[in-house]
Every structure is written in structure tokens, then in C-alpha cells.
Amino acid sequence: MIFKRKTSRDEFKQLSYPHMKLLYNVALRYCGNAFDAEDIVQETYLAAFKNFHQLREKSKCKSWLLKILRNNFLKSYHKQKNMQRLNETDYIEFLETGMTDNDADTLLFSESGRLTVQQAIDRLPVKYKEVLTLYYLDEMLYKDIADSLDIPIGTVMSRLTRARERLKSVLLKKAAPKKKKISALDFKKPLIPA
Numbered sequence: 001m002i003f004k005r006k007t008s009r010d011e012f013k014q015l016s017y018p019h020m021k022l023l024y025n026v027a028l029r030y031c032g033n034a035f036d037a038e039d040i041v042q043e044t045y046l047a048a049f050k051n052f053h054q055l056r057e058k059s060k061c062k063s064w065l066l067k068i069l070r071n072n073f074l075k076s077y078h079k080q081k082n083m084q085r086l087n088e089t090d091y092i093e094f095l096e097t098g099m100t101d102n103d104a105d106t107l108l109f110s111e112s113g114r115l116t117v118q119q120a121i122d123r124l125p126v127k128y129k130e131v132l133t134l135y136y137l138d139e140m141l142y143k144d145i146a147d148s149l150d151i152p153i154g155t156v157m158s159r160l161t162r163a164r165e166r167l168k169s170v171l172l173k174k175a176a177p178k179k180k181k182i183s184a185l186d187f188k189k190p191l192i193p194a
Contacts, residue, residue, distance in 0.1 A: 067148055128166060
């Protein structure tokens, strides 16, 4: 029994440790901060080790770990969502504060642009954010994403398309110059100064 446990521990390390950096990067994208990401990765490895006997195909260890990570994140996300609600005024202020004179290229490649893109990604619903993260940042194929999220490939493709559209609209709103509001008093001003 002790020999069996030692063997499975070594096998677990051999199969799962190479994916630790990927799991951390995905968790960081999900959470947005390093502390929560580290906690979720640690919880993922603990749950994976406890349930290592359930892994049927050793070649699918990466997608199995990503499923566990996703489930752990969703559990913590729903707890936090219930605890912290974004005030409507805060959201309106966030939308009103934008960059005024930048085009899309400047917005994307500047440091504040990267922050803006990250904030826009963070504002996406989880189902879109996770597909974007896995596809672009972790360079996973549709099939691998479908396996790790346990959804059909068609759903991966449609979520990716919707995520791109939402991200594009948010970034275009931020990049568009603010228009001056015209009031009724503007029409009463004389055209030629006296």
C-alpha cells in the first residue's frame, strides 16, 4: 500500500507538474491577481492529487487539470460575486472615464492600453473570458479548449466570436473621442462676440 501511494505520487508529479505554469497563467487571467491565482492553483493540485485515481487517460492530464481549475475558480467566483456587487455609479464612472485622443493601435500597444485591454477582458463574463484566455494566451486549439471546458467545439467557436465582438465594442467605446454635449443655452449665444 505504501509502495502504491509512493508510485502514484511520483506519477502525479511527473504528469501534472509540467502544466503548473499554464494553470497559474490561466488562474491569473481568471482572478486578476496573483494571490487568488496561487490559491486556486494550490486548491487545484490538492484536489487533483486526492482524485488522481479518477484520471483514466494519462495523456489528458492537462485538460483534466484545467477542468478542476475552472471548477475551483467558479466556486470562488460565485462566492465573491455574492459578497461584492459593483455599484451602478461605479460602473457608470468607469464607462465615462476613457481615453479621448487615442486610436486603436496606440491604445493597444501603450502600457495604459494593455491595462485597458486587461480591464476590458476582466469585465467579460467568465464563459467568454476563459475561452479568450485559453485560445489567445495559452494558444490552445478549439478541440483542447472544448475538452478542458467540457463543451462542444461549436460552443467554443461561438463564445470566442462573441467574446471578440464584446471586447471590440468595449475598446472602441474607450478609444472614441468624447463628444461635447450641446445644451439649449448654446443656441442662445450670439455667433459674433460683442
